[in-house]
Amino acid sequence: DKSALAGSMFPPGFDRDTLLRGLVPGSGTSALAAGLTRVGAPYVWGAIGPDQFDCSGLVQWAFKQVGKSVPRTSQQQSNFGTPVAxxxxxxxxxxxxxxxxxxxxxxxxxxxxxxASTFGVPVQVAPMGSTPFHSARRY
Structure with missing residues (x-):
């Protein structure tokens, strides 16, 4: 039942290798690469990894892997770094x-x-369009 609820952890056509080609150490793309190693890890509210995550815990953990200290909560993270349209x-x-x-x-x-979206759904790559966009930052 859990796997049916979760669906695929990568959308059709997602190509990790092409996405990460030309990776710059310490960059956001490096943090993305680190985060992709956690695909399939369970969502747990308040979890900061390395085996369970909530949404902001996953972001914090991924950037920590590339040497960047990021605030803990999504609200704090939304005021960190540089705004991006x-x-x-x-x-x-x-x-x-x-x-x-x-x-x-x-x-x-x-x-x-x-x-890391919600209870019962593991860390995954998913379309952004299903969630109302607010803003973006570059760390």
Missing amino acids: EQDLQPGDVVFFYSEVSHVGIYAGNGLMLH
Whole structure:
């Protein structure tokens, strides 16, 4: 039942190797690469990894792997780094959702994000369009 609820952890056509080609150490893309190693890890509210995550815990953990200290909550993370317009998103940018900034993920290109969404759904790459976009930052 859990796997049916979760669906695929990578959307059709998602190509991790092409996405991460030309990886720059310490960049947002490097943090994305680190985060992608956690695909399939369970969502647990308040969890910061390395084996369980909530949304902001996944972002914090991924950036920590590349030497960047990021605030803990999605609201705090939404005020960190440099603002990025939605049309200028690059893989590795951090994307925020809902008017009260209650969800966060890492942009994975082509309208996709890496995120830990909710109980019963493991860390996965999913379309951003199913969640109301609020803002984005580049760390």
